[in-house]
Amino acid sequence: AAAGATVDVLLDEPIGRIRPEIYSHFTEHIGGVIYDGIWVGPDSKVENVGGIRKKLVDHMHRLGKVVIRWPGGCFADSYHWRDGIGPAEKRPRRFGRWKEVTEPNSFGTREFMQFCRLCGDEPYFAANVGAGSPTEFQNWVEYCNGPAGSTSLADERVANGDPEPFKIAYWGVGNESWGCGGKFTPEDYCEEYRRFTEWVPGYGVKLYLTAAGPNSNDLDWTRRFFAKWVDGARAPLQAFAAHYYCGTTGHALKFSGDQWYEMLHKANYMETLIREQWAAMGEFDRERKVKLIVDEWGCWHPEGTGNPKHLFEQMGCLRDALVAALTLDVFNRHADKVDMANVAQLINNIHSLFLADGDKFVCTPNFHVFEMYRPHHGATCVRLVAQSPDVAFKIGARDEKIFRVAGSASKADAKRLTITLVHSHATEPVETEIRLKGAEAASVRKTVLAHSELNAHNTFEKPDVVTPKTSETDLKGASLRVVLDPASVTRFDVVLA
Ligand code: AHR
8 A cells, every 4th residue: 555644633623513414415306306216106106105205215314314405406496386286186287497398296395395304304495586586485485384374375285284384494595596597697686685585584483595606616706796795785694505516527437547536626626615605705794694505516427327217317436426525525624614515416317326217226326425424414523634645647638636535524522533534546545644633542443435446336236336334443542544445435433532
């Protein structure tokens, strides 16, 4: 193994509580996400609970209590919530936003809420700004949150079978408002945002309102939105939502060694995005009342490796798992800034955790990363400093380099420390010394996700090609000498002495 990586875990330098919400999901009416992914219908032969795929629900429980965003994405800015309430047979059929497929509206507010309740997760609704109105938005809030008997809209929900309010706190006001959500200027969008959000009652629920943030790290959007927001007497705003897709390099399963590194390099850009967006927001929001969220992120490969029935579906491999791990480590390290993040998208789409088709179902390597990182949920992130020799690679003719080792660390309580490390080198292991500052390990268990093939992936026929392996170690003390496998994600569960 190549020598030379060190990882300092500075236990006396807490960064902040890692909100479980940064491990959240995104589900849009697009391709096979809702229909065939989540919703199979109550009459389906596929095992279901009231129409919702049971295997999916069972696996969601392994990921902890987080948030699920719905109904889009770009779909949200054309969605009229009234189309998706009431008796299923009376709901209108519309053209879906994506590729003009028929949207049957069998899955609407009630069904999404059932999905969230079955999973034990919180809903995050995205409201229609592009083709909707403040009234339509505010009526949706009232329909969902109004106590039974309080208003006609609340009673309509009761008549549709839900006496208890849905108590939805998270509301996104528009999606990608610089693009499919209406191609607004930041100033015009900010005015719309104010019209939508000023004086919206929560009906006993403290609303968490989010505005559509930049496309990737577009600082101009952010500065202009916030300048207007300050001018406009600061409409209620809890978070600002950036979207960052690291796209593709090569193909989902066919890529060169250089493209392996290029993809990880692109994933690591999330670090720059968070730092720079946060700094720009702080130029206006000096009291730091508004948090950053990233409510869409992931790899987006060209079409062609997924089920052709499902628009944008791609096969996720080991490389996508490392992208997920690197990104989640970045979010952990910025626990003081990032309130929520939603990987795009949960099932049968880009960067998915699950793939399904009829009664077939499989977990992608991404799922395993999300499950491996679960001990970070709610723990306090402590500073981690990784130093390792760079790996040189090329993007076209340009020379580039990337670190070998990156990661994050968190303390759940006085005894339990979790360290997650990504090792980027495609072929060589690396000797690594993990140095605990201000503590000693009594015992260490490790869980490794790795494979000798960089494009290893799980299929319906072979579902366990990429799965994590857990083992006990004899590591103890303040200096832990480990060897990280090439192209790997490793979690260390440390019991402190
Ligand atoms: O996740 C797919 C699409 O990507 C979403 O609808 C949109 O918000 C983004 O451009």
